[in-house]
Amino acid sequence: MRPEKHIDLYFTTRSPADGDSDHNLRLDKQADVLGMSSNLVVMNQTHSAKIEQVSEPGEIDADGCFSIESGLALSVRVADCVPVFFWDDDATLTGVVHAGWRGTMAKIALRFTDKVQHQAGIESHSLHYSLGPSIGKCCYNVGEDVFKAFSETWPNSRDFFTRCRKGFFLDLRAANRFLLNAAGAKEGGSLELCTCCERRRFYSYRVEPGRGRNWGVIIRHGSQS
Numbered sequence: 483m484r485p486e487k488h489i490d491l492y493f494t495t496r497s498p499a500d501g502d503s504d505h506n507l508r509l510d511k512q513a514d515v516l517g518m519s520s521n522l523v524v525m526n527q528t529h530s531a532k533i534e535q536v537s538e539p540g541e542i543d544a545d546g547c548f549s550i551e552s553g554l555a556l557s558v559r560v561a562d563c564v565p566v567f568f569w570d571d572d573a574t575l576t577g578v579v580h581a582g583w584r585g586t587m588a589k590i591a592l593r594f595t596d597k598v599q600h601q602a603g604i605e606s607h608s609l610h611y612s613l614g615p616s617i618g619k620c621c622y623n624v625g626e627d628v629f630k631a632f633s634e635t636w637p638n639s640r641d642f643f644t645r646c647r648k649g650f651f652l653d654l655r656a657a658n659r660f661l662l663n664a665a666g667a668k669e670g671g672s673l674e675l676c677t678c679c680e681r682r683r684f685y686s687y688r689v690e691p692g693r694g695r696n697w698g699v700i701i702r703h704g705s706q707s
């Protein structure tokens with residue numbers, strides 16, 4: 483039997499309706515299957531570092547959100563960027579973050595933990611996080627401009643780049659891990675899957691730009707207390 487209060491986390495794979503871009507890009511069409519279409523929170527993501535607290539279903543302009551309400555399905559869509567899912571020790575809070583290279587460089591993961599602390603009074607060391615499938619350092623070849631931009635704003639970030647004859651390779655998961663571990667958050671249940679290597683299972687912007695998005699959803703069930 484499932485405990486009265488619990489948190490579910492979903493991550494979608496490629497759909498059999500692969501040729502239908504409308505299907506691929508709209509979670510509400512898929513959420514019906516999971517019975518979540520009426521309690522869905524969808525972020526209009528712009529690679530910003532904006533975090534919002536939410537208390538009802540709907541669309542918001544943000545790249546991260548959290549809630550202390552039970553039953554809200556917080557969603558994030560990615561096709562190489564890192565989806566980060568959050569919950570706390572008491573299963574009171576859920577959250578999601580969309581971290582591409584811009585968001586990671588702007589330390590969106592720390593903006594999330596700061597905002598949760600200020601608005602919900604939950605300390606970062608009470609938080610747990612999970613990283614979803616995203617492009618790995620094996621495949622994330624970036625330009626020197628990205629390397630320079632990181633180095634200028636974040637001195638330690640050089641550690642997250644591998645330089646070889648093919649250029650610079652960025653480890654986005656390691657960068658987000660570094661930030662969250664430094665804040666005292668605990669990692670659990672991450673999936674070490676590269677969307678580019680696993681292109682038959684997930685959408686990858688690098689492989690097929692605009693083809694579709696993988697959706698991540700976190701939802702808390704049970705009472706508020």
Ligand SMILES: [Zn+2]
Pocket residue numbers: 617618619620621622676677678679680
């Ligand atoms: Zn890869």
